Amino acid sequence: MNIYTEKNTHSFSLIEVLIFITILSLFFVVAVSVLTASLRVSKINEHKILAKHYAEELYEWLKSEKEQNWGGTTTDTQLTFTKIASQVDGYCFNSSPITEWTTPTEYNSCLHSLKGLFRRHVVLTPFAVSDTDSYIDRVQVSIIVDWSDYGNTYVVPIKSVFSVWEKTY
Amino acid sequence: MKKAFTFIEILVVLGIISLALPALFAIIITIFQQETRIYALKDVKQQGDYALENIKFTIQQQGARIVNSAYQDEVCPLLTSPTPTPASHIYVMDHEQNTFTYYINSYKIASESSIGTFSFLTNSRVVISNFGYSCYKTNTFSPPIVVASFDVTSTTSNITLPYRTTFQLRSY
Numbered sequence: 001m002n003i004y005t006e007k008n009t010h011s012f013s014l015i016e017v018l019i020f021i022t023i024l025s026l027f028f029v030v031a032v033s034v035l036t037a038s039l040r041v042s043k044i045n046e047h048k049i050l051a052k053h054y055a056e057e058l059y060e061w062l063k064s065e066k067e068q069n070w071g072g073t074t075t076d077t078q079l080t081f082t083k084i085a086s087q088v089d090g091y092c093f094n095s096s097p098i099t100e101w102t103t104p105t106e107y108n109s110c111l112h113s114l115k116g117l118f119r120r121h122v123v124l125t126p127f128a129v130s131d132t133d134s135y136i137d138r139v140q141v142s143i144i145v146d147w148s149d150y151g152n153t154y155v156v157p158i159k160s161v162f163s164v165w166e167k168t169y
Numbered sequence: 170m171k172k173a174f175t176f177i178e179i180l181v182v183l184g185i186i187s188l189a190l191p192a193l194f195a196i197i198i199t200i201f202q203q204e205t206r207i208y209a210l211k212d213v214k215q216q217g218d219y220a221l222e223n224i225k226f227t228i229q230q231q232g233a234r235i236v237n238s239a240y241q242d243e244v245c246p247l248l249t250s251p252t253p254t255p256a257s258h259i260y261v262m263d264h265e266q267n268t269f270t271y272y273i274n275s276y277k278i279a280s281e282s283s284i285g286t287f288s289f290l291t292n293s294r295v296v297i298s299n300f301g302y303s304c305y306k307t308n309t310f311s312p313p314i315v316v317a318s319f320d321v322t323s324t325t326s327n328i329t330l331p332y333r334t335t336f337q338l339r340s341y
Contacts, residue, residue: 011173032192035193035196036196039196039199039200039203042200043203046206046207049207049214050210053330056218057331057332060334060335061333063336064314064316064334064335064336067314067335067336068314096331097331097333
């Protein structure tokens with residue numbers, strides 16, 4: 001039997017169709033917003049993994065500089081680690097892999113030019129043994145990698161202290 | 170008498186749905202691609218971190234001398250000039266005269282020792298390239314400084330991370 005030709009059968013009213021379309025479009029809107037939010041979060045996560053890698057790369061590089069040429073004073077004749085660390089502005093390392101020290105740059109002057117997205121900055125603070133002994137046996141390292149995604153700024157920090165156990169002078 | 174949907178109406182509805190669904194699926198596919206990318210990136214970073222830490226820690230703590238392939242002569246030159254050239258194998262000798270080596274075996278970092286252990290530090294989901302090391306001393310009796318580096322590339326996504334470490338032997 002063909003139901004469309006049956007006399008008692010009635011089709012949907014305008015209200016019914018409108019309600020159906022409203023529910024359907026609500027579903028689509030919610031679905032799309034959830035999906036785009038998910039996409040956004042996963043993009044941020046990808047950048048977070050990369051930022052972590054860049055921060056660790058700089059940490060590793062600084063550690064190697066520390067191992068090679070510690071120095072001990074801020075006025076060393078050679079370009080030692082402690083002498084370089086005496087620069088209060090810090091350094092901006094916006095190239096990967098890192099090959100050499102850059103010119104001292106303030107954090108705010110460091111551009112987001114690492115892979116076109118990140119900026120990588122480190123502040124080194126030297127500490128002397130005591131008030132009476134000016135030999136520098138510790139350098140505080142504060143690395144920051146930051147970037148902005150969808151208007152928000154994200155930061156991956158690494159803080160550490162490099163120290164030497166024996167005086168080398 | 171009320172009339173049912175006409176053929177045209179059904180066609181219009183189908184048209185709208187066929188416009189909306191591909192857009193939705195396009196987003197879903199993008200999400201899957203993004204997830205795959207993140208998984209690959211995570212894998213590259215995880216394996217790279219592990220390999221780098223393993224090489225660094227083992228050589229730094231256990232290594233007494235960096236030697237040549239015959240495990241005899243120490244290879245790290247006094248740094249005047251020229252600078253040391255990278256090599257494909259790192260041969261290390263410890264205090265018990267046991268030796269171990271790191272090298273590339275079918276795109277993976279292999280670790281092998283004279284007491285018979287052999288293992289891979291990375292698996293086949295990533296490819297290692299530009300593996301190399303060099304070493305030097307700053308003066309005759311100082312412990313050698315070793316520079317090791319390699320690139321880790323994912324086999325599924327176009328992702329490469331460079332790895333590099335520099336350290337001084339502690340047990341010299």
